Amino acid sequence: MRKKVYLFIHYLRSVTVLAVVMLVSIQAMAQSYAIKGKVKDDNGQGIPGVSVLIKGSNVGSVTDAEGTYTLNADLKPGNYSLDFSSIGYASLSQNLTLGSQTSLVVDVTIKESVAVLDEVVVTGSTIKSTRRQLGNSINSISSKELVNSGSANLFSALQGKVPGAQITQNSGDPSGGMTIRLRGIKSLQGNSDPLYVIDGVILSNTSVNVSQYALSDQVGSAIVGTNRMADINPADIESMNIINGAAAAAQYGSRASNGVVLITTKRGKNGAPQINFSTSVSVNELRKKLKISTYGKQFGYSSLRLGTITGLTAAQIAANPGTTTTPIIRDGVTANLATNEVDVQRYDYQDEIFRTGVGTDNALSISGGNERTQYYASLSYMKNQGIVQGTDFQRYGLRVRLEQRLASWAKLSTGITYNNSFSNEKPNGNVFYSPINSINITNNIYDITKRDANGNLQAVEPTRVNPLTVVEDMKFTQAVNRTVNDVQLNLTPLKGLNIDWIFGIDAFSQLGKNLIPPYPYATISGLPAERYPKGFAANVNSTTFQYNNDINISYERDLTPDFKLNVVAGTSYQNSKTDISAASGQNLAPFIQTVSGAASTTVKANYTLDQFDLFGVFGQATFGYKNLAFITGAVRSDRSSKFSSSQSHQTYPKFSASFIPSDLDFWSKGGLGKVVNTAKIRYSWGKSGNMTGIGSYDRFWQFNSVPFLGQNTILPSGTLANQNVRPEFMTENEGGVDLTFLNNKLTLGVTAYKQKITDLVVNRVLAATSGGTSAIDNVGQMQNKGYEVSLSYTPIQTKDFTWDVSVIYSQNRNKIIKLGSPLILQNTVSGAPSYLIEGQAASVFYGTFFARDENGNQKLTKDGLPQSQKGVQSATDPLAYTPSPNGTDGQFTTNTTVRKIIGNPNPKWTGSFVNNFTYKRIGFRFLLDAVQGMQVFNADRRTRQGVGIGDYSEKELKGTLPRGYVYSIYNTEEWRVDNASFVKLREINISYSLPNIMKNVKNINIALSGRNLISWDKYDGYDPETNAGGNSDLLRGVDFGNVPIPRTYQVKISASF
């Protein structure tokens, strides 16, 4: 049974008063006492780092690695209270009677609790609060939840654990990007990434494309590249606090409008050196293979390309005797589709492209210290192979953290980390020479494994690239060196006053090498220029240097016994600089693999500099009444170099309140307290801004230089600018309750929020006659509304067996209220009609759809085939149209198609379910992740049918579908939208703690994990969790050549020495 912590706190008060009275009245002489003992957790393990304090004195200590503590106190005999507290555990107060015995042993067991009111949470780099006081919802993730996720990527390890967070893995590439969005997207022009802070250092998560340079101008608005949080090793993390709303993080104000992720890394504890070691081996495989047709026939003649959908000309029919055709009418135009079939041999190229990859993840750490100095050092190595041949990602990491107490009132803390990562990549899915798309776009009637006498690969379909060339010959690599360092000085010169100074540096460099060697079959295949037939090489260098300087001053004081005041003020400054230089060229000399071998007339070089800085000051005050009710008010003022000086300074107020009615006498002592053990009501309102929501130079109309025939050429940008563009402004209202029931076995937290973003910066479409095609302007408004529910329940908790369950449910509705134009199309090469439409959620799919009659049945053409709805689109409302009238034959009389919203990549709700069993030494846990109510634009599915390798084209060949079916649906965009709702077995894990079989070796743990093992979905592609847009916020839910997420199995052994 769990201890009733809250009752103890009440007892504590009465005991304290009694003890003071007794002390005063007795006035006995002080004596020397030695108190020692051991602090254990539920498993009987000693807990290091627990703070032990005799309340009312300044006698205190910290438990060592074994969990034992020793206190030497000179106190008067009497009754005292011995307080035990530690982050992640419920505080405990034990009665302590100091009498004639001078040597005492007090052993206690403290319980873990993460949702308990008095748990300490981090809301700024050095700003802490208790849950009790916080008027916002905050989610804490401890290292235990990250350790057996089966993934070495921090974001993957977080999937399914944070309410309100939509964490999407955009691609199954081992170095592929992951996107995390808290409560929906907040900005159209800027990034909706939350702010990441690690030990007080603001981290950069940008994706600079250095390794996919060949296609940088071929991908439209998709954002290609690994986001740099991939450099952070989850094994180094002690805890994470994630604040979804903007109002909580006063310290980060303007940059926190997208939420804040505060990461605290592991640090050393007082005691003998402790060595922790873990190693794991994992296997990645393709979870689901696509249905690629191997039916040995095709239409027309063997050299006919796209025979399923191509109308033959008279010349083609004459040149290929035996060809028969049938006329099919679509949208008023007739095409003569071939009907005769010829024998071909088909191959499944998936077998050549995919492989089973292996990986390993190893970490070694040593930590320890004494009263004044604590240290933590770790070394890690990870390598992971992707399921596409030739792809992998490896990462070395080194971390050292040192904490030194300089005086009783001053402490210095410093951390140095170095990461080196390297990835071998293949072209990004958005081009037709990527691994997946080279399969989708090529007719599979060629044996791609055939080589000539010199071992060169052969040509396949004209103008297409042999898929094996992609995986064998193309080389794209990225090497990253990164160092994240911080120095912190914490001063407590007076009682209740803390002065903290933090200086952090995040510096990294990325080096990308791109190589497409000349194709041996370029001429035979007639490869177009976009595939770089004579070869391509590029070398790209990007260096980023970012630093932040923060000062926080906080003061806490009891004004009266009932009123407590806590004041925090501070200032922060951040500066960021990125230099990118690139050189690329084509037509490579034989055997030369870098841009040095490129023909000089094709070499292009350029340099980009991006620089900005931010500065802000803030002040926050919290009043607490009887530990029951708290009110916090804060004000923050910021400026950013991205805006002109007249617009840059902005002020953001915040207000929050929390009230714990369950601490009131009538509740805690009455019957209500037995049903609802604790209840907390919270509310917050705050404004924040997006000071980095535009490009560093977006407010200027840029006149750019272009290379042109050796002469100076300047081209005014088509994007007009506005010198007076303002930062976006977000106002958030959030309210919630946290309740516990059944003796604190059941906890329920519910939060509802509404965010309104005004002055939304939009890259709006202009009429070209106004001098530009787009302009950056504050013409938009957007809102996010939703709620988050988290429930956790421990039905059984005995000495040997524990069963706990937790459920998370989140729902967010995003809506663009104003856009400045009725609609804006996202630039993409995938053909996905992704639009921003006023009055709708962002990034909906807006396109042509099937004509249906009043009963909802498809309205067929005279040939009995489906067709698109015809009519006239309204000029003012993009969603309205006048249907085409029917003629006497029941068919449409006009041929212009109309469009409506055909899909939405924003999920209706997301949720997760975690079930955890522990029996003696065995643990079993699984996590189910559900995302429901979203659609994905499956661009590849139609491509396969047109090329002739898909399941529908096979049905047409076999006759189960009428001839012309694929041709009829080919231009109807609704056909390409798929239901992408899924429930996945995200993690499953069995672990066994060995008994202590070897001397000095403890905590030996073997774990077997699986990740993404099963997906229950109705999606017709590889995996519904995918995005060809990469880390783009605006282009989402598009499947175009993406590498699917693999199924992973992992075996992990860890031990401590």
Add this chain to the structure above:
Amino acid sequence: MKKTLIYTILASGILTFSSCEQKEFLNPSAASEIQVVNDVYGLIALANGLQYRYSVGGGGVVYTFISANGLTTKELLVLNAGNTDLDLLSKGSGNVQGSNAVITSLWAQSHLTKSNADIVLKNIDKAADPGLKSGILAYASIFRALALGDLAEFWQQAPIGTGTNITFNSRQDVLKEAITTLETAAAAIAATAPSSDFTKLVVNSIDMPNTIQALIARYSLMLADYDKALTAANKVDLTKKSAFNYDDVSQNPIFFSSFGNRNVTEPVSTALGLPDALKPDAADKRVSFYTQTAAPTKNLGTGFFTANTSPIPVYLPGEITLIKAEALARKGTIDTAITELNKVLTKTTDAWGIGAALPAYSGGTDATSVLTEIYRNRCIELFMSGLKLEDSRRFGRPSTERNRDWYPYPTNERQNNSSTPADPAN
């Protein structure tokens, strides 16, 4: 030690507070409008930028008007239906809507060329040197006129000015404005020839005096001002070439995107888009200039689109001669019209290497027959030069020979400019 630590904190505090001033970071790889227009070399660089915007890239005007015109007038067909917007253009009628990316690009880049040229012309007085000033004026005027002329060919109305919700002008007014711009430029370079300093700094593939007259002739013919067309045409030196140049970095857009492979578009056939009754003579050498049948795996089309570096003519000598022939025929002087027509039929080569090498015209001497022969020769001589839609309308050709008469107005324009007129019926 306490003092040291306190001083450290104070120092860092000062450091922090000193950074609270607003900083301005500028992009060293770009310039601002004020900087560029106030410097004569900036204006010259902008002039080059006009040619870049007009002629380079798959979104540029040259690519889009040649491709769109070719597909609308059945010169070209689409090889891969996956090129959706081009495919819809080849199907014509209701398939071509305001959302079509090709015509949206043609409209937008033409208007941007025009408005960028206006910036240069507005600031022309910043060029103190008369030799540079006349050169910049002429260069910018030529591109302004080209942009206006393209808009007038494909749309019934287009704005001449630049602004929000700007009013539309009729195509006749647009063409007249183009001609006025060209005449001003002609006067300027007649008064002061562009200096060699100027010609060294621009791309200089365009022969300015001859191009100006050629364009005046072209647009006057479209306005049915035959006298002006004749006068201007007679001023053009037919031995001079005027071209858009390209290299491996700024590639010939038709070759780079279409003719370098067989995956996008190619000519319909060696009949060069003409109906059977008018198809080229078997001995017409121009057919083998514009097409090749020797290598079936390569694109059927050649012409001026055989390599990344192939230059594209701004106008052809054949066009000038045919303008003269048509103007004379329409004015009633058939004999002189036939003389000009024969110059085109019988030439074996010219400055660009095109020659029909056919015998002289021997058909009917009535106006209709001669005009039909002139139309036929325009279609062959000027294959894929982007003028055929205008020719087809002007010669009153049957509507089966083209799949649209005019283009609809792009959706981006309609939704953001309240003055946009209704779309044409076809």
